[in-house]
Amino acid sequence: ESICNLLKQHTTQFDRALSPMSILSPIDYPMNDLNAIEPSFMYxxxxxxxxxxxxxxxxxxxxxxxxxRDGYQNNRFQLKIIDEFERDYNPDLxxxxxxxxxxxxxxxxxxxxTIDIDHMIKMGFFLCDIHRQIQQIHAETSKIEDLRTVYRGQGMYNTEFEKLQKRIGGILSFNNFLST
Structure with missing residues (x-):
């Protein structure tokens, strides 16, 4: 395999392996006291x-x-996809x-x-459309009686896992979409 393909593969694995998350303990941050909640979580x-x-x-x-386009100005393949997105994007997709x-x-x-607010604002309509579509799929599938439980593997550092174990019963918030 070429170095380029290996680098792409490792980058994709890294993107999918680490999910930034906030974990709030019910002891440290009681839900009835909003002043005690960690500011970064609230923001x-x-x-x-x-x-x-x-x-x-x-x-x-x-x-x-x-x-x-600014980020991929030298990548013809991605520029074609950007053109396609601009021309054909539909919120249902x-x-x-x-x-x-x-x-x-x-x-x-x-x-x-990275909580890149500028990018998040520019991608806001896309985030919104993904969120709405997930809600719609959830509403449709929650009525199905023959549901199956599936699991998703998640890479995590030991320190994060230990923090998670100590905060059972708290709030877990991911700063991305969990996808399989």
């Missing part, structure tokens, strides 16, 4: 709510595709675009993981 939750409640204009897609073998997955998760 990230507020930002998510703002992004999901915002109304997006038609130019939002143009702004996002321009951001992507948001999950398809997110999981498509392209830059969309890593760009969105990088913005969420």
């Amino acid at each position: 990230s939750q507020l930002l998510k709510e703002i992004l999901l409640d915002a109304e997006y204009e038609d130019y939002a897609r143009k702004a996002l595709t321009q951001l992507w 948001a999950i398809w675009w997110y999981t498509r073998e392209s830059f969309t997955y890593s760009m969105l998760n990088r913005a969420l993981r």
Whole structure:
């Protein structure tokens, strides 16, 4: 395998392995005392709510595709995908675009993981569409009686796992979409 393919594979594995998350213990942060909640957790939750409640204009897609073009200006393959996104994007296919073998997955998760507010705002309509589509699928599948339980593996450092074990019963918030 070429070094380029190996690097792509390892980058994808890294993107999927580490999910940044906030873990709040019910002892350390009682839910009835909002002043005790860690500020970074509160701000990230507020930002998510703002992004999901915002109304997006038609130019939002143009702004996002321009951001992507700037980042991939020397990559003809990705530029073709960006053109396709700008031309054909449909909110009902948001999950398809997110999981498509392209830059969309890593760009969105990088913005969420690093809390890159500028990128998150520009990707806001896309985040919103993914969120709505997940809600719709959940509403449709929650009525199905023959559900199956599936599991998703998650890479995690020992320190994070120990922190998780100590905070059983608390709140766990991921700064990305959990995808399989």
